């Protein structure tokens with residue numbers, strides 16, 4: 001594998017400031033399309049909004065299910081902490097590429113494209129298409145991936161590989177995401193006569209411990225363990241001498257595969273209404289759901305998992321760990337959207353994401369590109385699967 005190519009692709013993309021918010025992924029998407037076409041691959045831009053695009057690159061193959069690699073083009077802001085390396089300088093030092101998005105995850109996207117260019121240059125004709133689905137807006141709401149599902153962009157997909165940083169381990173499950181706003185509405189009154197008002201803040205204060213202690217039903221997942229609930233935002237009241245008529249909390253629930261989100265939303269609503277009623281009959285409850293993506297999980301025995309692990313082993317000489325992650329990736333949308341199994345496997349350390357002086361090792365970039373190319377040759381084609 002040409003390590004110069006994957007390093008050049010990574011560095012050039014890191015220099016493009018696709019910081020989300022607002023995103024500005026379009027220049028990166030155009031860059032990918034240009035590089036892909038120059039190497040004889042097909043590429044298509046999907047316009048989503050001003051300055052925001054997905055990019056789908058294709059190495060056409062036969063009629064077998066397509067192997068889809070995915071990565072996002074947006075990055076989180078550099079943050080408040082000072083960096084030693086310019087976040088958008090893409091410094092190459094100590095065998096590493098430094099910069100925001102080097103690990104999360106322009107390095108992964110570069111490795112996918114380098115693998116596809118490598119396959120194309122050897123004249124390899126895959127059993128099914130090999131696809132790079134590069135998305136906008138992953139860092140806020142999985143926006144680009146949702147557009148890919150809405151537009152049926154990956155029809156014929158059979159396998160999904162997410163190139164998020166995993167140190168080339170193979171992650172086979174991710175927790176679901178359920179984010180909810182719970183509002184209590186009461187009535188204001190002068191602070192000296194609280195009996196004339198309905199205090200939304202004090203009622204909400206009673207709800208929080210109830211939700212934290214509530215026995216939501218689940219079966220523990222062998223890979224993901226237990227679900228979590230965390231109250232991460234609270235707001236209400238604005239003046240010392242005014243009884244607050246509104247309070248809001250935001251819940252961050254991370255779920256496991258046996259949990260039905262509709263049931264969870266219903267349970268939160270029932271608890272919120274019961275506590276409100278017990279505080280004051282007049283309190284009105286309103287709940288809005290901000291993000292709602294179920295947990296996804298691939299059986300470790302699936303051919304995709306086995307093949308990905310074998311490719312990593314072949315390239316690195318090491319046995320990858322097979323495990324789950326607590327956060328959601330674009331797979332939360334793409335795997336159920338196209339009804340395909342997924343794995344997460346990419347260059348860079350998972351703990352490096354969103355950190356100052358983020359970096360990815362050149363060696364892992366090259367190994368990732370080699371492992372992806374190996375996977376495209378290794379996955380069962382139609383002849384093998386029909387046996």
Ligand SMILES: [Zn+2]
Nearest residue numbers: 072104105164
């Ligand atoms: Zn990421």
